[in-house]
Amino acid sequence: MPADAIAVLKAYWIFIVPLAAAGLICLVMTRNFIRVLIGLELMTKAATLLIIVSGYASGRLALAQAIVVTLIVIEVVVISVAAGIVQGIFLLNESLDIRKSRNMKG
Amino acid sequence: MTLTIVVLSLTLLAAAWTVMTGGLIRAVLGLAATSILLTVLMFMLGATLAAVFELSVCAGLITVVFISSISMTQTASKSDSAKWARGHLLHYWPLPILLVAVGAVVALLCSGLRVEPPPPAAAADVRRILWESRQTDLLGQGIALFAGILGVIVLFKERRK
Numbered sequence: 001m002p003a004d005a006i007a008v009l010k011a012y013w014i015f016i017v018p019l020a021a022a023g024l025i026c027l028v029m030t031r032n033f034i035r036v037l038i039g040l041e042l043m044t045k046a047a048t049l050l051i052i053v054s055g056y057a058s059g060r061l062a063l064a065q066a067i068v069v070t071l072i073v074i075e076v077v078v079i080s081v082a083a084g085i086v087q088g089i090f091l092l093n094e095s096l097d098i099r100k101s102r103n104m105k106g
Numbered sequence: 107m108t109l110t111i112v113v114l115s116l117t118l119l120a121a122a123w124t125v126m127t128g129g130l131i132r133a134v135l136g137l138a139a140t141s142i143l144l145t146v147l148m149f150m151l152g153a154t155l156a157a158v159f160e161l162s163v164c165a166g167l168i169t170v171v172f173i174s175s176i177s178m179t180q181t182a183s184k185s186d187s188a189k190w191a192r193g194h195l196l197h198y199w200p201l202p203i204l205l206v207a208v209g210a211v212v213a214l215l216c217s218g219l220r221v222e223p224p225p226p227a228a229a230a231d232v233r234r235i236l237w238e239s240r241q242t243d244l245l246g247q248g249i250a251l252f253a254g255i256l257g258v259i260v261l262f263k264e265r266r267k
Contacts, residue, residue, distance in 0.1 A: 063235055
């Protein structure tokens with residue numbers, strides 16, 4: 001592997017961790033249900049990029065792409081169902097504030 | 107190399123803007139921009155099929171789902187939204203500093219890292235791998251889609267009184 005390619009890979013690793021951190025901070029600090037989903041999406045973006053970079057580094061890019069396709073399909077399903085749940089919560093509480101959703105006990 | 111760094115920086119900036127911006131629509135647009143920049147990175151690494159999926163599904167479909175959800179749940183008046191947006195920006199002001207600090211720590215950890223050359227692998231086609239080696243994944247995808255469709259049907263079913 002040429003030195004330039006190694007430098008590129010290191011650059012990717014340096015940017016993937018803050019990207020995941022941004023998603024985690026959005027997920028933890030917000031009080032809005034839709035922003036929680038946005039934080040989850042950002043973390044998924046970091047995971048996607050990590051898988052592709054790992055595939056590129058190990059010479060198994062085709063396998064990494066196959067895994068990423070599966071990840072994207074699952075991501076869409078999760079977001080669609082979660083958006084439906086958020087709308088259900090909004091109809092129940094007339095608010096997207098997490099603090100006002102205290103009637104979710106099973 | 108310079109182009110990669112520029113695109114990676116723009117991706118991180120778009121992600122930070124997504125978290126820090128006050129309006130939900132702007133946050134979703136920031137997320138779509140992050141997806142588009144991620145697509146560019148994937149193309150640069152040679153992952154063209156995953157890049158097409160990312161562009162059409164994540165930057166397209168998921169943005170539509172988010173905007174539909176926001177439009178169906180929007181109740182706050184414009185003045186309330188603006189007031190909340192200002193508070194939101196004040197709430198998240200340390201985020202860029204934190205992201206730069208995290209990046210610096212990772213860079214420090216990566217400085218001593220050695221990357222071994224990849225093993226000589228036969229050039230495999232992604233479609234062949236997906237259909238021949240990862241059949242369980244395809245089965246899982248089908249089940250996940252079916253579960254998602256059922257979930258959406260149950261959630262949007264009219265309740266009988």
